[in-house]
Amino acid sequence: MLKFIVRRLVQLIPILIGLSILVFVWIRALPGGPADALLGERATPAKVAQVRHLYGLDRPLYRQYISYLDRTVHLDFGQSISTQRSVSNEIRRRFPATIELSLAAMVFAVGIGIPLGVLAAKRYLAWFDHVSMAGSLLGISVPVFFLAFLLKYIFAVKLHWLPSIGRLDATRVTSHPTGFYVLDAIVTGDGGAFVDAVRHLILPAVALGTIPLAIVARITRASVLEVLNEDYVRSARAKGMTSRTVDRRHVLRNAMLPVTTIVGLQSGLLLSGAVLTEIVFSWGGMGSFLEQAVFARDFPVLQGGILFLAIVFVVVNLLVDLTYGFLDPRIRVT
Amino acid sequence: MSLAEAEAFEISIEATDDTGGRWSEAWQRLRRNPSAVVGAGLVLVFVLVAVFASTLAPDSPNAADLSHLRPGYIPGPSAHHLLGLDQQGRDELSRILYGARYSLLIGVVSLSIGASAGVLIGAVAGAVGGWVDNVLMRLMDIMLSIPGLLFAIGVAALLGRNLQSVMIAIAVVNVPIFARLLRSSMLGQRDSDYALAARSVGVKRWRIAVQHLLPNALAPVIVQGTLALATAIIDAAGLAFLGLGSADPGTPEWGRMLAETQSFLQSSVQLALFPGLAIVLSVLGFNLFGDALREALDPKLRR
Amino acid sequence: MTKTVPRLVAALAVLGLISAACGSSSKKTAANGTSTTAAPAGKAGGTLVFGTSSDPISMDGILISDGESIRVITQIFETLVTTKPGGTDIVPSLAKSWQSSPDGLAWTFNLQQSVNFQDGTPFNAAAVCFNFNRWFNFKGVLQSSSLSYYWSTVFGGFAHTENTNDVPADSLYKSCDAKDTNTAVINLTKPSSAFLAGLANPAFAMSSPDALTKYHADDVTGTGDAPKFNGTFGSQHPIGTGPFMLDTFTPNNQLVMKRYDGYWGKKAILDRLIFKPIADGPARRQALESGEIQGYDLVNPADVSALSGAGFQILNRPAFNVGYVGFNQAKPPLDNPKIRQAIAYALNRSALVKAKYPANAVVAKEFMPPSLFGYSSDVTQYNYDPAKAKQLIADSGVANPTIEFWYPTNVSRPYMPDPSSNFQAFKADLEAVGFKIVPKSAPWSPDYVHSVDAGSAQMYLLGWTGDYGDPDDFVGVFFRTKQKAWGFDNAAIFSALDAARTETDQQKRIADYQAANKLIMDFLPGVPYVHTQPNLALTKKVQGLVPSPVGPANEGFSTVSVG
DSSP: OHHHHHHHHHHHHHHHHHHHHHHHHHHHTSTTHHHHHHHGGGOOHHHHHHHHHHTTTTSOHHHHHHHHHHHHHTTOOOBOTTTOOBHHHHHHHHHHHHHHHHHHHHHHHHHHHHHHHHHHHHTTTSHHHHHHHHHHHHHHTSOHHHHHHHHIIIIIIISOOSOOSSSSOTTOOOOOSSSOHHHHHHHTTOHHHHHHHHHHHHHHHHHHHHHHHHHHHHHHHHHHHHHHTSHHHHHHHHTTOOHHHHIIIIIIHHHHHHHHHHHHHHHHHHHHHHHHHHHHTTOTTHHHHHHHHHHHTOHHHHHHHHHHHHHHHHHHHHHHHHHHHHHOHHHHHO | OOHHHHHHHHOOOOOOSOHHHHHHHHHHHHHHOHHHHHHHHHHHHHHHHHHTHHHHOSSOTTOOOGGGOBTTBOOOOOSSSTTOBOTTSOBHHHHHHHHHHHHHHHHHHHHHHHHHHHHHHHHHHHHHOHHHHHHHHHHHHHHHTSOHHHHHHHHHHHHOSSHHHHHHHHHHHHHHHHHHHHHHHHHHHHTSHHHHHHHHTTOOHHHHIIIIIHHHHHHHHHHHHHHHHHHHHHHHHHHHHTTOSOSOTTOOOHHHHHHHTGGGTTTOTHHHHHHHHHHHHHHHHHHHHHHHHHHHHOGGGGO | OOSSOOHHHHHHHHTSOOOOOOOOOOOOGGGGSSOOOOOOOOOSOOEEEEEESSOOSOSOGGGOOOHHHHHHHHHHOOOSEEEOTTSOOEEESSEEEEEEOTTSOEEEEEEOSSEEOTTSOEESHHHHHHHHHHHHTOOGGGGSTTTSHHHHHHTBSOTTOOTTSSSOSSBSEEEEEEEETTEEEEEESSOOSHHHHHHTSGGGOOOOHHHHHHTTTTOEEEOSSSEEEOSSTTTTOOOOSSSEEEEEEETTTEEEEEEOTTOSSSOOSOSEEEEEEOOSHHHHHHHHHTTSOSEEESOOGGGHHHHHHTTOEEEEOOOOEEEEEEEOTTSTTTTSHHHHHHHHHHOOHHHHHHHHSOTTOBOOSSSSOTTSTTOOTTSOOOOOOHHHHHHHHHHHTOSSOEEEEEEEESOOBTTBSOHHHHHHHHHHHHHHTTOEEEEEEEEIIIIIHHHHHTTOOSEEEEEEEOSSSOGGGTHHHHHSSOOTTTOOOOHHHHHHHHHHHHOOOHHHHHHHHHHHHHHHHHHOSEEEEEBOOOEEEEOTTOBOOOOOTTGGGGOOSTTOBOO
């Protein structure tokens, strides 16, 4: 197992280096170079030279890359052009919000998607199967921000059941030791804040979790179907095992392997979708941060934010791989 | 990950040599599948609307008449304007119809670029193998390590506000997906009897690749392409929602129309609903059809 | 200000909507001891949560020029003089009275006595001079016009103006003498009439010298466009004399102020005042409706009727702005007067104003609001007439005129709540008479304002909210000198406005400005199209907020109660 972990970690290195080069090249691919982009319409030769010097752009490329790598390793992504705040500090402050939302969406997706998929597989080709699979295709076809709009319009604007924006009521004063508001409320034992945080979390999490839910349901169904056809399941049945025991011992366990991988891949969808969902619900996470950066052409923020999320994505998939290897010893050998 | 990407994971269409029989059998299976028929119908309607928008639309998508509007009031559907007016006093129906054109254009162009580049890279990697394969595939891994839409945001933000940059951004995101798909599909066939036989009689490697491996690898590419079109439409809408898209704010692009109605959501929810539904229906069409196509072409399900 | 204003402002705008920044003053009400507000005295205590469009950039007044920073500074700090609540007249604040020497060079301010800063240190003449000398002696990046915008606007240069910065070399300010504890004398290098009105701007807030030093207010590095505030005065320790003091500031979450019980004037009614940044306009409205906030600024005109129908209060600020389509005459064919006129006749301004602006908005005839002296009601008018526009194009000799038309993204201004909407309406109007329009857009901050100011935009949407009640703050700002944004050189207009500005006889001044306005509208450097009354929305229980023509700069919350 240890060897497996080490090998996976080693495999990660070229990916991370490649990623850093890609992002490094990206900002330098801007028309006129990064200094022009930073200055926009204000670019005068004198100012460009000043900014080039300030950001070290007048040094040889390889030295720029080394110092960029050095800063990135220390999680220093520079400073936002529009707010003048440190990008790393902003990420540190906003990241918990995005993670909290993504985790809630994932809980929603997995909590409903897996049972739905299993049930659909067991009722293969019955109406439940057809309806849930058609429903999941529909779910996949809805743009996340449109769904967010609809949920907000129906449940917040029209029915007033749930709050429409933010992570907590504006007037609530509470401390945030972790930045995860639900967790904060538990840690500080603040029941009111807990209810408040959860209420704010519901709509965005459902909006963000719907597409992953649909995909998880489909993959679960497909893998359960596959496992049900495997010889060992058939023979277990033939040996007279009860259907429930077969399900538990063989079907679910084996069917969960591909589902695990999909859940890992979903983290990319969640991070992307979170950008759009957060905007609709004024959720102060990475999404609104990047949106503002897009509008302001705030390249240090885009660079730092995208690189950071990509690293998170890679690490999550590494963890999923490791889990996978843990669950299925065969993987470790290959 | 989108459905397309998920399916790429799910798709594991095995190569067979009976190319002709496979397609005709798939056609039979498709015809019998109701979801394929519904999907194909939606796609057909979408394509027809896109092509004949100028004939079908009762009005120009840009002809504006502000005189019926008041702050906080936008006329809804009426006999004169079936879907009502938009926030600039333009005919909403005409704009929805013209919007299909932009969706199709962005989808087809970005996909053609992305799929061609991906197929080329995948084919080269699969055919040449060795260090070339290694380098190309690591490069694709790196590209895949950035979540799709974020990658597209980065590319589009870099290229500026216009339709071309959206197309390129979506194309770039699709490249590694197709490259991987094609390569794995080719690798699956490399050791097939046909390939081995051809190699033993001295047929050149690239020739085997072009004449045999590539045509057989096309099935998954077509399935993937259908599903990726759906994703492209959603991603383009997402980019437009973020303000990345055509420089002309009057462009009747569904994603932008939806984004621009944010501030009218409470008073005129129909303006968010119509473009939203248009996106959902066209995306659903490609998803249904692509999914059915996958099932039809999947030999595993033929048992 | 607003239009020209700087990247910082603009930066903010990106976050959503920004208010009319603008200058003028700070607190009022208690200004001369007697409240001029008609605000009913509400029940003491309570908390008000007010929705803003973004966080303040800094609470150090001299370093900012954006509306959201000004809104906070106005609660915490005071200036020597201020403007009357709801108006633009100059009234006392920290200075009880003032007089200028006969030559207009020395201004003596008699200060309020026994005023303490919120850190307990005394406010006196020495503190006044400390503040002025701090500003005058700014160095390096602090001199850049994007940081000390109002200083360079009102006073020009610095003790040692560095040529790397985009500010005038000479300074109006000469020195400050603390004659005795409560008498400060400001010496100028030349007489100025704009000086006193300028001092009412929250930029010239009196800060605690102790706190400025202790929290390293001047430790700013980086560039003017991307300054780095290393000290904490402007972010965590803003210490002034105002009725509220900062409690906690959590960026992107909330800014909490509490009543300053040692306030020298009439104390604030509220216990706590919370500014909650909500960048998204619709989200602000929903937060009000759900009860999460009790009021917000930058109300979308489209929401006004629904909100008042639902029982919310809508406050109107007196119209003190102008929205216009600007022409850059350096870019043909806009140098052709017939083309400019054709555009003016082609634009259906009243249709736009009726469809998109609140009922009390009016179509503009000239570049300043009707309430301001010097407004002329008989300038040349260009009422919507597409046939005439077509004829003018034919007469102009320009075949197939093509125009690059610029509009800003991600900004909302009272005079331009939805720029893209205005752009689309005007584009359709212009295309209808035969112009070919090339759409151009840029984010308000930092690019748009700079493109326009640098003269790269051919035709553009812009506007202006006044800082103080003087025509020079409107037409003077636009047309007194040659500017790249307008790209024309018209000696008659320049000299008419220059003469009007220095004129000391008020009646003559009015006549001068009326004449200048006629000249301007004949020449048609752009097409003014709207004056609006920007709105605030409040719940029924909120009482005592006096909307000001200059916006948040003169909207103190000390008189506000929550019932």
